Amino acid sequence: MTRNPLAFPLSKGHAMPTENRDDTLAAHAPSMASAIPAGHGHVTTGEFKIRARDVNVFYGDKQALFDVNLDVPAKSVTAFIGPSGCGKSTFLRCINRMNDTIPSAKVHGSIEIDGNDVNAKSVDPVVLRSRVGMVFQKPNPFPKTIFENVAYGPKIHGLATGKAELEAIVEASLKKAGLWNEVADRLHQAGTGLSGGQQQRLVIARAIAVSPEVILMDEPCSALDPIATAKIEELIDELRNQFCIVIVTHSMAQAARVSQKTAFFHLGKLVESGPTEEMFTNPRDTRTQDYITGRFG
Amino acid sequence: MLTWLSLLFLALFSGAAFMAGRGRALKAAGGATARLHSLPNYYGAYAALWAGAPAALLLLLGAMFGGRVEDAVLQAQRPAAVSALTPDRQNVFFSDVQAIASGQAASEVAYDGPLRAAFDAKVVEARNIEGIVRYSILGLAGLVALGGFLLVIPRVNTEFRARNRVEGWIAGVLIACSVAAVLTTLGIVLSLIYESWRFFETVPILGFLFGTEWAPQIAMRADQVASSGAFGAVPLFAGTFLVMMIAMLVAAPIGLYSAIYLSEYANRGLRSTIKPLLEILAGVPTVVYGFFAALTVGPLFRAFFNGIGEQMAGGPLDGIAQYLMQVQNQMALVAGVVMGIMLIPFVSSLSDDIINAVPQSLRDGSYAMGATKSETVKKVVLPAALPGIMAAMLLAVSRAVGETMIVTMAAGLQAKLTANPLDTVTTVTVQIVTLLTGDQEFDSPKTLSAFGLGLTLFVVTLGLNIIALRIVQKYREQYD
Numbered sequence: 094m095t096r097n098p099l100a101f102p103l104s105k106g107h108a109m110p111t112e113n114r115d116d117t118l119a120a121h122a123p124s125m126a127s128a129i130p131a132g133h134g135h136v137t138t139g140e141f142k143i144r145a146r147d148v149n150v151f152y153g154d155k156q157a158l159f160d161v162n163l164d165v166p167a168k169s170v171t172a173f174i175g176p177s178g179c180g181k182s183t184f185l186r187c188i189n190r191m192n193d194t195i196p197s198a199k200v201h202g203s204i205e206i207d208g209n210d211v212n213a214k215s216v217d218p219v220v221l222r223s224r225v226g227m228v229f230q231k232p233n234p235f236p237k238t239i240f241e242n243v244a245y246g247p248k249i250h251g252l253a254t255g256k257a258e259l260e261a262i263v264e265a266s267l268k269k270a271g272l273w274n275e276v277a278d279r280l281h282q283a284g285t286g287l288s289g290g291q292q293q294r295l296v297i298a299r300a301i302a303v304s305p306e307v308i309l310m311d312e313p314c315s316a317l318d319p320i321a322t323a324k325i326e327e328l329i330d331e332l333r334n335q336f337c338i339v340i341v342t343h344s345m346a347q348a349a350r351v352s353q354k355t356a357f358f359h360l361g362k363l364v365e366s367g368p369t370e371e372m373f374t375n376p377r378d379t380r381t382q383d384y385i386t387g388r389f390g
Numbered sequence: 391m392l393t394w395l396s397l398l399f400l401a402l403f404s405g406a407a408f409m410a411g412r413g414r415a416l417k418a419a420g421g422a423t424a425r426l427h428s429l430p431n432y433y434g435a436y437a438a439l440w441a442g443a444p445a446a447l448l449l450l451l452g453a454m455f456g457g458r459v460e461d462a463v464l465q466a467q468r469p470a471a472v473s474a475l476t477p478d479r480q481n482v483f484f485s486d487v488q489a490i491a492s493g494q495a496a497s498e499v500a501y502d503g504p505l506r507a508a509f510d511a512k513v514v515e516a517r518n519i520e521g522i523v524r525y526s527i528l529g530l531a532g533l534v535a536l537g538g539f540l541l542v543i544p545r546v547n548t549e550f551r552a553r554n555r556v557e558g559w560i561a562g563v564l565i566a567c568s569v570a571a572v573l574t575t576l577g578i579v580l581s582l583i584y585e586s587w588r589f590f591e592t593v594p595i596l597g598f599l600f601g602t603e604w605a606p607q608i609a610m611r612a613d614q615v616a617s618s619g620a621f622g623a624v625p626l627f628a629g630t631f632l633v634m635m636i637a638m639l640v641a642a643p644i645g646l647y648s649a650i651y652l653s654e655y656a657n658r659g660l661r662s663t664i665k666p667l668l669e670i671l672a673g674v675p676t677v678v679y680g681f682f683a684a685l686t687v688g689p690l691f692r693a694f695f696n697g698i699g700e701q702m703a704g705g706p707l708d709g710i711a712q713y714l715m716q717v718q719n720q721m722a723l724v725a726g727v728v729m730g731i732m733l734i735p736f737v738s739s740l741s742d743d744i745i746n747a748v749p750q751s752l753r754d755g756s757y758a759m760g761a762t763k764s765e766t767v768k769k770v771v772l773p774a775a776l777p778g779i780m781a782a783m784l785l786a787v788s789r790a791v792g793e794t795m796i797v798t799m800a801a802g803l804q805a806k807l808t809a810n811p812l813d814t815v816t817t818v819t820v821q822i823v824t825l826l827t828g829d830q831e832f833d834s835p836k837t838l839s840a841f842g843l844g845l846t847l848f849v850v851t852l853g854l855n856i857i858a859l860r861i862v863q864k865y866r867e868q869y870d
Contacts, residue, residue, distance in 0.1 A: 194757055196657070223760030233751040236774040245769065246759045296755065303759065 142167035142307060142337040143188060148202035150183050150192065157183045161202070161363045163356055170329060170338045172352035172369065174345060176389065179358040181341045185309050187211075188339065189225035190218040206307065223250050226300030230312040232292030234284035234299075239276050242284040242295055243267060246303035262302055270298035271328050290321025294328065301332070308332065310340040314347065326351050345385050349373050357381045393453045396528055397446065400535060404442030407539050411437025414546045428553035436552045439559050440538035445531040452527035461488070463519050469508040483509070491516035582848060585841035592835045593621045598842055600624060604805035604816075606825060606836045621839050623846065625805040629722065629815030633797055634790040636726025636811055637733055641790075642783055644730075645737025652738070653745040654767050665742075672735035676795040683728035683800035688719035691727075695812060714812075718802075723811040725801035729793055733786050740785065744778035745771060777862045784858035788851045794819040818843050 143165035150158040158180045165171045173181035183192070190211060192198040203210050211221055223246070234242050243263040246252070253259035263280070267273040272294045276287070284295050293313060300308055310329070314322040329338060329351050342348050348355050349369060356366035357380075365378045376382045383389055412434030419425045426433070465484055472483055483505075486496040491513050501509045546552070590598065601622020648668070652661055699714030748771050756766040772779075802814025803824065825840040 189758060191754065191758060194754070219760050219762050221760075222758055227754075227758035229751060229754060229758075231751055233749070233755040235752060235755065235770050245756075245761075249759070249761050249765050249769070299755075299759065 140167050141165060142206065143339075144203075144205045144208075145184070145187075146203045146205075148184065148187060148200065148204060150180070150187060150201075151199045152195070153197040157361055158187075159361045163363055163366055165337060165339055166354055167337045168333060168335070169353040170333045170340060170351050171354040171356065172348035173339065173341045173356050173358060174343075174348050174384070175358035175364075176384065177343075180361040181356075181358040182311050184358070184363075185311055185339060185341050188307065188309055189222045189227055191222075191227065193218055223303050224305050225307040225309060226303065226305035228293070228297055228300055228308065228310040228313045231316050232289055232296055234287070234292050234295050236283070236285060238281045239267075239284045239287070239295060240280040243298050243302050245299060250303055252303060266298040266302040267295075269301055269332070270294045271324065271331075272298055288321070290317050290324055293317060293321070293325055297325075297328065297332075301336070305336065307337045307339065310338065312341050312343060315343060322347070345373075357384060359384070392524060392528070393449060396449055396531065400442055400445055400449065400531070403535055403539075404438045407441035407542075408434035408438035410539075410543060411435075411546055411552075414543060415548075415550075415552070418547045425548050427549060427551050428556075432552035432556050433546050433550070435556045436559075437539065437542045437546070439556065440542045441535050442538075443559075444538055445535035448527065448531045448534055452524075452531070456523050456527060460516070460519050460523050463523075464488075464512065464516050469504075469511070471504040471508050484512075487512045487516050491520065579848070582841055582845050585838060586845040589835060589838035589842040593839065593842070597621065598623055598839075599846070602807055604821070606821075606839055619835060621835065621842070623818070623843060625807045626816060626818045626821055626843065627846075627850075628807050628809075629801070629805070630791055630817040630819070632722045632809065632811065632815055633726045633729060633801060633817055634787060636723060637729035637790045638783070638787060640727055640730025641733035641737050641786060645734045645786075646741050646779065648734070648738045649741035649745055650767060650772075653742050654763065654771065665739075668735040668738055671731075672739065674732075676732065676793065677799075679728050679732045680795040680799035683724050683796050684719070687728055688721070688724045688800055691721065691724050692717055692719050717812050718814060720800060720802040720814045721812050722801055722815045725797045726811065728800060729790055729796050732793070732796065733790060736789065737782060737786050740782035741775075741779050744775045744782060747778070748774045777864070781858040781862045784854050784861075788854050791847065791851055791854075792819060794823060798823055818847050822847075 141164040143163075145161055145163045145165075148158055148161040149156065161180075161184055163184075173185065175181050186192045187200050187204055188206075188211065190200075192200055200212060204212065206221075206225070210216070211225075235245060237245070240263055243266050244253075244259055247259060247262050253262055264273065267276065272291060275291060276295075284292065287295060293316075297308075297313075313329075314325050317325065326347065329340065332338060333353075340348075340352065352369045354366065355369040355372040357364045357372065357376075357378075359380055365372065365376060365381045367377075372381065373385060376385060412430045415426055415430050415433035416423065419430075423430055461484070464487070468480070472480060475483060479499075482497060482499055483501075486499065486501075487509065489496045490509075598621050601620065602624045603620040603622045604625050605620040607619065648664075652664060656664065695714045695717040699711045699717070702708070702711035703715065705711065752770050752774060753766055756770045761769070797817045798820045801817060801820065803816050803820065804814050805816050805821070806813060808815060822840045822843050825837055825843075
């Protein structure tokens with residue numbers, strides 16, 4: 094995989110081990126796959142994890158997305174960019190059916206993960222969301238201890254059979270999220286007592302504790318300072334070895350730094366998508382060019 | 391009438407002062423209002439305030455206390471014939487004088503001889519004094535109004551900070567209102583403490599707080615047959631506690647669950663139907679709940695328990711059966727259940743507000759983890775709302791403890807130390823009502839004990855509210 098020339102310097106020095114770094118967590122990968130039967134079986138880097146075809150979304154009478162067709166590659170970072178209200182978050186929320194929680198929202202078209210339509214009647218959104226984790230704009234740790242925050246997913250999905258196993262999952266997740274060293278001695282203090290950047294890494298640890306296949310991030314750094322942002326970006330870069338990551342961002346520099354593929358949305362339409370490097374150096378559409386050069390948005 | 395007329399006149403004068411202040415400011419600015427420190431209306435308002443407010447205050451004080459001044463002046467000199475009367479008769483004499491002087495009907499006491507002469511003289515004097523007091527108040531108010539006006543108008547120029555001063559007045563009015571509320575509360579508490587202190591002079595405080603017998607009917611006169619009186623408040627507080635516990639057992643789960651349903655599960659249409667219905671329930675006067683308890687729920691429960699007793703009679707539990715057959719309409723259970731029904735909308739609407747205040751981002755976070763709705767409610771929403779819900783419950787307890795009407799009508803009057811919900815009990819509030827209703831003298835321990843009970847109740851509910859606040863603060867520190 095070619096590195097992006099605009100990439101953030103911090104993430105360059107990092108070795109990318111190809112093997113699964115934590116065996117404990119892998120051993121507890123959820124048996125959820127049976128709920129959505131694996132279509133293509135083994136997914137290798139370079140294949141597409143998510144395929145969206147003719148996705149239209151309505152909020153009441155207002156159409157928010159128009160005929161979106163997009164393929165999201167596995168084990169890489171895909172960035173959605175575009176001005177506010179362009180539909181990028183709406184599309185993100187379609188992937189794990191978070192729009193179900195909004196009564197007026199209607200989604201047409203198909204979104205397939207490993208060849209299985211997420212909107213199919215047989216798919217339980219609860220099971221889907223255990224495979225597709227999500228990180229929000231504002232850190233939203235639960236009003237519980239750090240440990241309980243990370244253990245939340247494994248507990249509700251019954252991923253751990255004993256206390257020791259649960260502790261192992263929590264430790265592995267916190268280590269993956271790069272938070273373990275900072276919180277190891279205060280696992281049983283409130284998660285809300287952490288700093289903003291730590292909270293965001295805590296909710297990332299919470300999301301990866303259930304070993305999802307896809308992690309959706311909705312502007313994960315917009316509420317953070319530059320140093321915390323750099324840490325999260327570094328983390329995203331590490332996580333893409335194991336997960337398919339989709340990130341919505343307002344910062345084009347961030348998209349350039351962390352993503353391998355970029356999709357540009359404008360007024361509810363997917364204008365252009367392609368390898369990040371190409372998008373930023375040689376955009377095909379004039380709207381894309383105008384946006385990335387800062388002429389609007 | 392005179393007061394109203396003068397207030398109207400003062401309002402007109404104040405309006406004129408407004409125009410004058412505004413006009414002078416405009417003139418000083420020479421047409422360019424931007425040169426003024428404040429907007430022209432502020433100059434007008436400042437002049438109007440000084441012209442109107444102090445004089446109006448004076449007039450109101452005069453209307454409130456003028457009569458007392460008149461009385462004091464009138465009664466300062468008492469003719470010999472009047473001084474010879476008993477103090478009670480003297481009071482009647484002077485109130486008759488006032489009545490005749492102001493053209494109202496006097497009492498039927500006849501005044502003869504020297505008393506008649508003194509009476510007529512005093513009537514004339516009363517009319518004179520009334521005129522003097524009234525017109526001096528009016529004159530003084532007029533002077534104050536004019537003085538305020540003359541003091542302010544010359545100071546109006548472009549540099550004058552009228553806005554700051556008017557805002558100072560507004561702040562003063564706001565402070566006065568909040569101080570009035572605080573002072574009133576303080577006054578109530580102080581009078582409660584004073585009367586209780588008088589009570590505890592005759593009845594030892596430890597005996598009151600820890601005594602287990604309550605029989606306040608003591609002899610008022612030496613020839614009356616009555617008990618010597620016992621003021622042990624424990625049975626009353628035990629009764630209060632029993633009824634409160636039953637009420638909370640009804641109100642806490644139903645109110646909380648309905649709040650969870652309304653805020654998390656109900657769709658918009660259902661919510662907009664059920665919420666107003668609950669609020670209607672909250673608007674039912676407690677006296678209506680009282681007779682609902684006494685006339686409907688009481689007989690229903692009695693019939694129910696009597697029926698069970700009849701079924702069980704002669705069986706192995708004959709003793710219990712005999713007891714159940716004798717259960718009366720008035721019992722702690724009836725009062726508690728009806729009070730619980732009364733508290734449901736209170737608990738529900740407070741909890742609903744608290745649950746709605748839990749940020750949506752927490753719910754989204756939980757759903758995004760693949761949690762179901764009930765898992766989200768149980769593990770994320772309720773823990774986040776818990777301190778608020780605890781506080782709501784304690785507020786409901788405070789209300790249950792202070793509730794009077796339902797227990798008066800449905801719980802009974804007998805002070806009993808019992809934990810049996812089928813027994814009649816009495817509560818602190820019921821005893822206060824029975825001790826103070828009707829003609830009472832406020833110097834016997836019997837009536838004064840009401841203040842002792844009131845003070846104790848006040849301390850208990852105050853303590854509950856403080857604990858509620860503490861709990862909320864403690865969890866806030868941990869979770870926010």
